[in-house]
Amino acid sequence: MTPPRSHRWLALVPGLLAALVTLAFAGYLLLTRGEAAEQRASLLEQDLLWQKQAIEQQVAIDRDAVHGLAATLSGSDYRSPIFQARVLSLLQTSPEIVGLSVQDRAGHIEWHATQASWALPYRGEPGWGEVWVSHGQPRIIYAVQTPDRRRLLIMVLALDRLLQQQVPWWIAQRYQITLYSADNTPLASKFQRQLDPAGVIGHIALNEPPVGLTLKAEVYQTPTNPVTETLPWIVFALALAMLASTWALGRMMRVREEAEARLRSETALRTAMEDSLVTGLRAMDKHGRVLYVNRAFCEMIGYSAEELIGQHPPMPYWPPEELERCEAVFDAILAGRLDRNGFSTRFMRRNGERFDVHVYASKLIDGNGQHIGWMGSMYDVTELRREREALQASHERFVTVMNGLDAAVAVSDAQSGELLMSNQQFDRSFGLPDWRGRCCVVPFVPRRAEPPVDAEWYDGFRQHWYQIKGRQSVWVDGTAVWLEIATDITALKGATERERRQNEALQQTARLISMGEMASSLAHELNQPLGAIASYASGCRNILAAPTPNLTQLDQAIDKMGEQAKRAGQIIRGIREFVQRRAPHRKRCDIGTLLDTVLGLLGHEIVRRGVDVSIAQAGELPPLYADAVMLEQVIFNLIKNALEAMDATPTEQRQLAITLARNDGNLRVAIGDRGTGIAPEQLEQLFKPFFTTKDSGMGMGLNICRSIIEHHHGRLWAEANPGGGCRFIFTVPFAEETEAHEP
Numbered sequence: 001m002t003p004p005r006s007h008r009w010l011a012l013v014p015g016l017l018a019a020l021v022t023l024a025f026a027g028y029l030l031l032t033r034g035e036a037a038e039q040r041a042s043l044l045e046q047d048l049l050w051q052k053q054a055i056e057q058q059v060a061i062d063r064d065a066v067h068g069l070a071a072t073l074s075g076s077d078y079r080s081p082i083f084q085a086r087v088l089s090l091l092q093t094s095p096e097i098v099g100l101s102v103q104d105r106a107g108h109i110e111w112h113a114t115q116a117s118w119a120l121p122y123r124g125e126p127g128w129g130e131v132w133v134s135h136g137q138p139r140i141i142y143a144v145q146t147p148d149r150r151r152l153l154i155m156v157l158a159l160d161r162l163l164q165q166q167v168p169w170w171i172a173q174r175y176q177i178t179l180y181s182a183d184n185t186p187l188a189s190k191f192q193r194q195l196d197p198a199g200v201i202g203h204i205a206l207n208e209p210p211v212g213l214t215l216k217a218e219v220y221q222t223p224t225n226p227v228t229e230t231l232p233w234i235v236f237a238l239a240l241a242m243l244a245s246t247w248a249l250g251r252m253m254r255v256r257e258e259a260e261a262r263l264r265s266e267t268a269l270r271t272a273m274e275d276s277l278v279t280g281l282r283a284m285d286k287h288g289r290v291l292y293v294n295r296a297f298c299e300m301i302g303y304s305a306e307e308l309i310g311q312h313p314p315m316p317y318w319p320p321e322e323l324e325r326c327e328a329v330f331d332a333i334l335a336g337r338l339d340r341n342g343f344s345t346r347f348m349r350r351n352g353e354r355f356d357v358h359v360y361a362s363k364l365i366d367g368n369g370q371h372i373g374w375m376g377s378m379y380d381v382t383e384l385r386r387e388r389e390a391l392q393a394s395h396e397r398f399v400t401v402m403n404g405l406d407a408a409v410a411v412s413d414a415q416s417g418e419l420l421m422s423n424q425q426f427d428r429s430f431g432l433p434d435w436r437g438r439c440c441v442v443p444f445v446p447r448r449a450e451p452p453v454d455a456e457w458y459d460g461f462r463q464h465w466y467q468i469k470g471r472q473s474v475w476v477d478g479t480a481v482w483l484e485i486a487t488d489i490t491a492l493k494g495a496t497e498r499e500r501r502q503n504e505a506l507q508q509t510a511r512l513i514s515m516g517e518m519a520s521s522l523a524h525e526l527n528q529p530l531g532a533i534a535s536y537a538s539g540c541r542n543i544l545a546a547p548t549p550n551l552t553q554l555d556q557a558i559d560k561m562g563e564q565a566k567r568a569g570q571i572i573r574g575i576r577e578f579v580q581r582r583a584p585h586r587k588r589c590d591i592g593t594l595l596d597t598v599l600g601l602l603g604h605e606i607v608r609r610g611v612d613v614s615i616a617q618a619g620e621l622p623p624l625y626a627d628a629v630m631l632e633q634v635i636f637n638l639i640k641n642a643l644e645a646m647d648a649t650p651t652e653q654r655q656l657a658i659t660l661a662r663n664d665g666n667l668r669v670a671i672g673d674r675g676t677g678i679a680p681e682q683l684e685q686l687f688k689p690f691f692t693t694k695d696s697g698m699g700m701g702l703n704i705c706r707s708i709i710e711h712h713h714g715r716l717w718a719e720a721n722p723g724g725g726c727r728f729i730f731t732v733p734f735a736e737e738t739e740a741h742e743p
């Protein structure tokens with residue numbers, strides 16, 4: 001806070017006054033000094049003028065007196081008593097006249113009235129003579145003719161005496177008066193004291209006697225009055241000191257004002273801080289008397305600070321029914337039994353409303369380190385308790401919902417697998433009596449690096465199917481967790497299975513209806529091995545017709561014929577089983593072996609057509625769980641179709657690519673050719689019975705192949721082969737996935 005504007009002006013007033021006084025004194029001193037000098041100069045001028053007139057007057061008087069004497073002198077009557085008396089009177093009144101004599105024109109002194117030494121012979125003209133100095137005494141002569149012109153009356157004027165006589169005391173006191181001759185030689189002077197070296201000097205020329213004398217006046221060193229001289233300076237110094245002290249005082253006041261302002265703002269900040277605290281603060285002395293309460297405390301209980309300060313127990317905010325508890329807490333604090341976790345009690349507002357408080361107490365130590373009482377901080381925990389209860393209720397609702405779910409829900413730590421949360425359904429389905437809080441015992445979802453997981457899982461122990469959904473998520477404390485939801489789909493699975501069986505039954509009926517279709521299928525399938533047997537038979541005949549039949553070749557051909565006959569038998573059996581809806585005879589078999597068998601059967605065809613066959617396999621492949629004969633039939637059909645499709649393809653481009661790969665729990669076989677290809681709209685028609693583009697074709701091969709594959713829970717489809725031709729792809733489950741659970 002800064003003082004108001006008028007106050008600041010007031011603070012400046014003494015300083016301004018002091019400055020004014022100092023300036024006034026300085027001006028006064030300067031002025032008086034200049035004035036005094038001026039006054040002295042003009043006084044000197046006046047005094048000198050006066051002195052000149054006095055001297056000139058006296059000289060004129062002496063001159064006139066001599067003229068008067070001379071006028072009365074006729075002949076030699078200077079001896080007459082009257083003349084003598086007049087002379088005497090003149091000499092008495094004018095002591096500067098040291099010589100008075102009468103002489104003739106030849107210079108003979110006839111009479112002299114003064115000392116004989118001053119009766120000087122004078123041969124000059126009447127009037128003033130030269131100034132001369134004799135024995136240090138300046139003299140001048142004045143001669144007057146007697147009326148008869150025969151004599152001269154000679155007067156000798158002692159200039160030093162003239163000066164002594166004519167300079168009055170009051171002039172002599174001020175100045176040293178000196179008489180100078182025309183050639184500036186000092187003739188006489190009158191002085192009393194020492195001269196002021198810097199004093200004022202005045203000159204004036206004397207008209208009488210008219211011989212070029214000058215009068216010089218020099219001012220004496222004026223005796224200084226210590227009091228009058230120094231007083232102004234003292235006052236000036238005092239004014240300066242006053243100015244300095246006012247300045248220092250002003251400075252001090254400013255420093256004080258700043259300190260006060262700092263203190264005020266600090267106090268205001270402290271008060272603001274105390275007031276903005278939401279914690280109630282109460283200080284009391286060692287006897288339990290309230291010393292201080294902050295605003296939050298007052299607002300908490302509804303009493304003003306004035307009402308509370310000085311209060312003794314029982315306090316007005318202690319509810320009557322809680323008196324004992326409040327007293328116990330109070331006594332514990334006064335006795336210094338301070339609980340680090342604080343005390344819980346209940347207070348009462350002025351309007352009678354009760355509220356829960358938590359009190360933390362500590363020692364009140366003053367600035368000197370003295371323990372003077374106790375400090376208490378109070379927190380209104382009513383709202384906190386309410387929130388806690390609300391939280392609890394919300395948690396209970398959450399748990400109720402979770403436990404009401406049919407699905408098993410669990411949250412486990414993504415790193416350690418520790419189970420963090422689970423619902424009742426989970427505990428019932430997978431829990432062990434004491435597993436809670438330990439490592440998750442049901443790692444039903446294979447932990448994969450890439451969430452989310454969406455899989456079906458069969459619990460062989462309880463014989464239940466589950467739909468598992470797993471997501472990686474972030475837990476309330478920020479850690480990475482797995483959230484897993486397992487839904488029991490056993491019932492659904494059963495329904496699906498029943499539906500599948502019904503479908504199969506329907507299909508079987510449909511197949512039975514198209515028996516004729518089957519018959520032609522049989523004929524088609526048998527055509528192949530029978531044709532082969534016929535060609536081997538004609539081969540045998542050719543060997544036997546030779547002069548020396550090659551028995552080894554014959555033996556091989558007969559073996560091949562046997563194989564083909566066996567295959568024909570298998571086909572017939574396969575078709576019969578198919579028509580009878582017999583489940584395939586599944587057992588572990590190896591795709592490599594199956595391929596070898598088929599390629600062996602078709603080797604002749606492949607070589608004849610000059611087709612380049614390649615087999616590519618991605619990684620190790622587990623064994624299949626399938627009917628080997630049926631699969632061989634499928635592969636045989638697909639490869640044969642592919643070979644036939646490439647009949648129009650230039651020989652060097654005839655390529656047959658077989659690729660084997662894993663697709664989840666299935667084997668994926670793709671057979672691609674560089675043949676004619678298939679129009680997109682025909683891709684599905686191929687699998688319909690009797691669809692064929694070949695003259696001798698029956699259009700049953702692909703239909704039977706799809707039935708077989710579907711029977712193995714796989715899929716068969718056709719697509720365009722990138723780079724030309726077409727590609728047939730089928731999937732069959734691996735043994736490990738299905739072996740145990742196949743009903």
Ligand code: ADP
Nearest residue numbers: 641642645691692693694697698699700701702
């Ligand atoms: P068929 O071979 O007796 O005609 P399929 O059911 O095996 O009977 O084949 C049906 C038709 O599908 C064939 O006539 C042919 O037009 C077509 N087809 C089958 N495989 C291929 C293939 N690899 N490339 C082109 N067309 C094919």
